[in-house]
Amino acid sequence: MLNVRDLHAGYGATPILFGVSLEVREGEAVALLGKNGMGKTTLMKAVMGFLRPWSGRVEFQGAGITGLTPHEIARRGVGLVPENRRIFPGLTVRENLELGLSAVRGRSAGLRRDRLTEVFRHFPRLAERIDQPGRTLSGGEQQMLAIGRVMMAGARIILMDEPTQGLAPAMVRHIREMIRELGRLGVTVLLVEQNARMALNVCDRGYIMEKGVIVFEGPARELRESPVTREKLGV
Ligand SMILES: Nc1ncnc2c1ncn2[C@@H]1O[C@H](COP(=O)(O)OP(=O)(O)O)[C@@H](O)[C@H]1O
């Protein structure tokens, strides 16, 4: 479904990704693990079109998306829940969610209603806060809002960049269940996480990135048991 091949990218003249290849198949949840500063967010940005790759290729559902704009990539069904959950603090919950629809062609009142209903079914807390500004939400609620926004866009794959960062344990469990639920809904997930234990509990497979290179990959069970995981991630 998502295929990244030999991707090189960086900032200015500084290379950060040195030929990254990875694959996420339809219906899978895949973890991308690695210590801080290894290039995980840079990879998300390059896949999503926020950063133009220097070379290599990104394919989604069999078609090349390398070099397309973030908007075009979102239109094709790729959703990003960015690091530090960038919601719009001055907009209400409803307005934040409806922004997700801007990537949808031919959006109708019916579609808007159906998608909102779907998001609220998963996150009843957002429904209770529908007219509150984003800034009044707790960290966990903001994370729900960020996930809800890509659900509004009808994403077929969701890239999540450290969704549990800074959240209390109860909220981490909530996000974990949400990722499981996305799997049941047939949404494919690429999950970047510092919380390797949690990620390997919900994901089918995983990759470990070190200094812009994938150094290990395998089924989640294998990564859970491998000494390499401990060595590379310090967990
Ligand atoms: N906008 C930027 N400009 C220059 N360097 C950056 C920028 N963003 C990240 N970097 C650098 O790229 C490297 C990888 O960062 P990042 O992809 O955010 O890592 P991770 O998400 O794995 O923590 C780090 O050395 C970081 O300092």
Ligand SMILES: [Mg+2]
């Ligand atoms: Mg990061």
